[in-house]
Amino acid sequence: MDWTRLDLKDVEGYVPGEQPQMARLVKLNTNENPYPPSPLVKETFDKFSVESLRLYPDPMMTELRKTASDVYGVAADWIIGGNGSDEILSMLLRCAVSPKEKVWTVYPTYSLYPILVRIAGGEPASMDLKDDGALPAGLADVPGRLLLLANPNPPLGTVYSLQEIEQLCLAQNKIIAVDEAYADFAGVSAISLLEKYENLVVIRTFSKSYSLAGVRLGLAFCRGEIRDAMLKVKDSYNVNRLTQALGIAALKDQACLRQNVAKIVKTRKRLTESLEELGFTVFPSGGNFVFAKPPGRNAREVFEKLRSQGVLVRYFPVRRLDDGLRITVGTEPEIERLLEILQ
Numbered sequence: 284m285d286w287t288r289l290d291l292k293d294v295e296g297y298v299p300g301e302q303p304q305m306a307r308l309v310k311l312n313t314n315e316n317p318y319p320p321s322p323l324v325k326e327t328f329d330k331f332s333v334e335s336l337r338l339y340p341d342p343m344m345t346e347l348r349k350t351a352s353d354v355y356g357v358a359a360d361w362i363i364g365g366n367g368s369d370e371i372l373s374m375l376l377r378c379a380v381s382p383k384e385k386v387w388t389v390y391p392t393y394s395l396y397p398i399l400v401r402i403a404g405g406e407p408a409s410m411d412l413k414d415d416g417a418l419p420a421g422l423a424d425v426p427g428r429l430l431l432l433a434n435p436n437p438p439l440g441t442v443y444s445l446q447e448i449e450q451l452c453l454a455q456n457k458i459i460a461v462d463e464a465y466a467d468f469a470g471v472s473a474i475s476l477l478e479k480y481e482n483l484v485v486i487r488t489f490s491k492s493y494s495l496a497g498v499r500l501g502l503a504f505c506r507g508e509i510r511d512a513m514l515k516v517k518d519s520y521n522v523n524r525l526t527q528a529l530g531i532a533a534l535k536d537q538a539c540l541r542q543n544v545a546k547i548v549k550t551r552k553r554l555t556e557s558l559e560e561l562g563f564t565v566f567p568s569g570g571n572f573v574f575a576k577p578p579g580r581n582a583r584e585v586f587e588k589l590r591s592q593g594v595l596v597r598y599f600p601v602r603r604l605d606d607g608l609r610i611t612v613g614t615e616p617e618i619e620r621l622l623e624i625l626q
């Protein structure tokens with residue numbers, strides 16, 4: 284359940300007629316970053332020229348791509364910007380999928396993939412992950428032109444090694460799209476493989492480690508025919524002026540990113556250990572979230588109890604996930620509150 288759809292009457296202590304207030308909810312359900320973006324982002328925002336908004340944004344995002352090029356060590360020509368990584372995924376699917384063509388992914392994974400595949404006219408297809416979240420044998424051999432894999436892979440948070448990603452890239456005539464929305468929390472990235480594999484697309488977002496879910500910014504790293512095809516379907520002005528400016532500022536403050544990531548990784552460890560002490564089974568996660576199964580496997584009840592106390596986590600009423608909860612790593616006090624209720 285998304286917080287925006289939460290009926291506040293369900294929240295203990297709610298006073299009828301009171302305005303919904305985000306502050307009273309502990310929001311651990313959509314994997315946002317609990318810390319504010321870099322002070323450089325705030326400074327850029329404060330100094331931003333409102334007058335400049337009468338002009339269209341730079342369609343090629345020259346400065347943003349140049350800054351990303353410096354940070355990631357990838358030629359600016361191999362970088363494309365999008366209105367969030369969801370738009371990058373849509374662009375890729377729009378140019379790589381023919382009507383009714385199967386697009387492969389694993390299960391479970393990011394629940395938007397099959398939806399985007401259908402919108403693009405394709406047929407979602409998937410191979411089940413092993414029980415521990417490991418990749419299934421034979422994934423590199425699936426038929427079809429496009430394989431989508433998130434690394435780390437939500438909602439379990441499993442991290443796949445570069446060797447595993449490289450194994451997939453060796454499959455000729457197939458595009459391997461690696462969605463690295465959570466890569467900064469795992470410290471593994473396939474960006475270094477781009478030089479070697481022209482069939483690889485790496486997708487990044489500013490929504491998680493850069494704390495900028497609200498500005499909508501994502502990047503694709505790719506080259507050759509894939510890059511050319513994606514540029515053909517890209518809307519000219521798909522990333523607005525303010526977003527470009529804030530994205531550049533965020534990229535320039537890698538120290539802030541590292542600091543926030545370190546705090547989240549530390550809290551993730553504490554959350555994992557505390558949940559295990561309470562009898563939960565917790566999957567090792569490389570993301571800013573953990574997937575945990577309560578001892579009684581009564582995940583829905585626990586979800587509802589938490590919700591009634593104003594703590595929102597994510598419950599998936601679907602195969603393999605309905606006995607667990609995905610919990611975003613919040614601030615220490617937020618996690619304290621969660622654990623207090625669970626105790």
Ligand SMILES: Cc1ncc(COP(=O)(O)O)c(C=O)c1O
Binds near residue numbers: 313366368433464490
């Ligand atoms: C694996 C994965 N990819 C992409 C996204 C979406 O990112 P964005 O906010 O950049 O559209 C999410 C959001 O939760 C995600 O979990």
